[in-house]
Amino acid sequence: MGERTVIPFGPHHPVLPEPIHLDLVLEDEKVIEAIPQIGYVHRGLEKLVEKRDFKQYTYIAERICGICSFMHGMGYCMSVESIMGLEVPERGQFLRTIWAELSRIHSHLLWLGLTADAFGFESLFMHSWRLREKVLDLFEETTGGRVIFSVCDVGGVRKDIDAETLKKMVDVLTGMDKEIRELTQVFLNDATVKSRTVGVGVLSKEKAQELGAVGPMARASGINTDMRTQGYAAYKHLKFEPIVATQGDSYARMDVRINEIFQAIDLIRQCVELIPEGEVITKFKGNPDGEYFTRLEQPRGEVIYYVKGNGTSFLDRVRVRTPTFANLPALLETLKNCDLADVPILILTIDPCISCTER
Amino acid sequence: MGEQNIRKISSDQILAETISLKSAGYRLVAISCTNKDGLELSYSFDKDYDFINLRINMDYDTEIESITCIYHYAFLYENEIAELFGAKIKNIAVDFKDKLYRLSVKTPFNMKKEEE
Numbered sequence: 001m002g003e004r005t006v007i008p009f010g011p012h013h014p015v016l017p018e019p020i021h022l023d024l025v026l027e028d029e030k031v032i033e034a035i036p037q038i039g040y041v042h043r044g045l046e047k048l049v050e051k052r053d054f055k056q057y058t059y060i061a062e063r064i065c066g067i068c069s070f071m072h073g074m075g076y077c078m079s080v081e082s083i084m085g086l087e088v089p090e091r092g093q094f095l096r097t098i099w100a101e102l103s104r105i106h107s108h109l110l111w112l113g114l115t116a117d118a119f120g121f122e123s124l125f126m127h128s129w130r131l132r133e134k135v136l137d138l139f140e141e142t143t144g145g146r147v148i149f150s151v152c153d154v155g156g157v158r159k160d161i162d163a164e165t166l167k168k169m170v171d172v173l174t175g176m177d178k179e180i181r182e183l184t185q186v187f188l189n190d191a192t193v194k195s196r197t198v199g200v201g202v203l204s205k206e207k208a209q210e211l212g213a214v215g216p217m218a219r220a221s222g223i224n225t226d227m228r229t230q231g232y233a234a235y236k237h238l239k240f241e242p243i244v245a246t247q248g249d250s251y252a253r254m255d256v257r258i259n260e261i262f263q264a265i266d267l268i269r270q271c272v273e274l275i276p277e278g279e280v281i282t283k284f285k286g287n288p289d290g291e292y293f294t295r296l297e298q299p300r301g302e303v304i305y306y307v308k309g310n311g312t313s314f315l316d317r318v319r320v321r322t323p324t325f326a327n328l329p330a331l332l333e334t335l336k337n338c339d340l341a342d343v344p345i346l347i348l349t350i351d352p353c354i355s356c357t358e359r
Numbered sequence: 360m361g362e363q364n365i366r367k368i369s370s371d372q373i374l375a376e377t378i379s380l381k382s383a384g385y386r387l388v389a390i391s392c393t394n395k396d397g398l399e400l401s402y403s404f405d406k407d408y409d410f411i412n413l414r415i416n417m418d419y420d421t422e423i424e425s426i427t428c429i430y431h432y433a434f435l436y437e438n439e440i441a442e443l444f445g446a447k448i449k450n451i452a453v454d455f456k457d458k459l460y461r462l463s464v465k466t467p468f469n470m471k472k473e474e475e
Contacts, residue, residue: 035453039460047468211432212386230408293363293403293412304403306391321389321403329432358460 002028007340011040015118015344018354022347026340034335034343036328042358046318053313054080054288058153061305064320065356066147067107068298070099073152075296076318078232079307080154083288090234092156092282094275097234098169099143099151101264101271105173106135107299108257108264109180111351112187115254118344119196127183134176138169156281166272173265184258197250201334201346204248213330214323215301216260217350220245220252227297238270250349257351260299287313298323300351322356365401365412370423373402376413377426380404385411387426390436392444394470400446402426419445419469427452435459445469 005026011019021037048060061076062069074096081088088096113128136146142161143149151159161169187193203213208221218225219242226242228235243259245252288309295304301323308317327350334346368376377387385404393399397418404411417423425448426433434453440446442457445466457465 037459039458039462042460042462044467209386212388212430225408227408291363293410295410302388304389306389306401308393316395317393319389319391319393321391325435326388328435 002030004032009034009343011037013344015114015348016352016354017114018352020347020352020354022335022343024335024340024343029340031335031338031340031343034332036332038328038354038357040358041355043355045359046320049315049318054309054315055154055313057315057318059150061318061320062148062150062152064322064359065353067110067353068103068300068303068356069148070103070152071296071298071303072320073149074100074233075294075303075305075320076307077152077154078296079292079294079305080288080309082292082294083290083307083309084154084284084286086155086282086284088156089279089282090276091160091278092280094234094237094271095157095159095161095280096152097238098161098166098268098271098275099139099149099157100233101267102135102138104264104299105176105261106132106139107351108261109135111257111299111348112184112254115345115348116187116193118348119193121193124183124186124193131176131179131183134172138172141165142169153281155284156279158281160280166275170269170272173268177262177265180261184261187254187258194251196342196345197254197349200250200342201338201349202247202249203330203334205246207333208248208330211329211333212326213301214326215297215299215351216253216256217301217327217330219243220256221248222246225302227295227302230295232294232296234271234274235267237274238267240267250345253349257299287311288315300324300353300356301327320356320359322353322359324350324353324357327352328357363412364410365414367414367416370415370417370421373413373415373426374424374429377402377429380411380413381429385409387430387433387436390433390440392440392446392468394444394468397421398444398446400440420447422447422449424449425451442466443468 009022011021019040023035025033062073109132116124143151205222289311291308304321306319385406388403391401400415402413438459
């Protein structure tokens, strides 16, 4: 047996934009165990439900995360709409789907950039973020915001996108498709990238199931699960299959996310072809009285919104179970028996969002 | 409003119900807590999109068994509920003992204090 050491990783580390601490128990250069510590930036956003009414809370929900911001607003609104029995107009449902899939593209490109940065491939990092900028430009043109959009509302969406802009969006994404294919060939085929990802941090299908992994983390381990197949928003009108890989290693997690970018582009194309004319939001009166669990698929995986109303404009409870929270146990499993040098890559392959975790 | 599968159980049934769901192949999706004349715990499980919630209503002083002996990864949910709501959860496999979050107020989500 080699010499045992415990070294602290984080709370601030170059690969982590947000604070999380891990106590890494090492035997020589091998990690034997990792003990997590979160809670450095807990923001008490769920508690704010006592200070803001249910309409104002839409904007707080959006601020849980700067990357999945649209989907957080959408999940919250879907719960309130379900309690109140509100039907979102079909055009509103398609617009929500378009913005949700744009969020997925920008989240995965951001993640690819961060991963390239973690193994020191700076040009790959910059090209990933250069392409991501084009998605942010589309957000700015259609919503007015680049990070927080304030476009989702209870009953539908607050803005429409005209036909000309939708066509332009498809043209931009078609151009991006070609560029992203060239870029991702490097991620998938470059020998140095493969040497850092293939066979690193393997999570078996059984372990992924046992530890409750979600999203690309679960799908890369062969679990065919994707909340979008349940047909919320406009997904019931779209043709797609969950992207699944079987190797369960860091390479597979990268492969799944890369293929989900192309899938998202295709879903947006389908939405633009099928989007009907009409209203984008339903007007309503009254307050939510009841409770509802909504599940949807964010870029990082399944998120759960639980909302409980009491008939007044102030809700009893909003609870959010974010995908990073669900994937932390799987992360700890992948860290077991890895090399110390691979710890940053493995932390990144769950695509951690600590601000989501500490909502 | 779509159907929500919520089963009410008592606090002493939690281990038996959880074992039964685990053996049927369900994964633990979340544990949530709400103040509702005491504490209202919701244990959410999923198997192939079949979504089941076990609901427990209990007072602030009731002690409930941890389910970490069945789903080890429940320790994060249980620590969170214990620290934010002041729920008394026994035998959590990895018990942070109020040190998961750095909070300036003890059990900030606990409504009992406000009622007192």
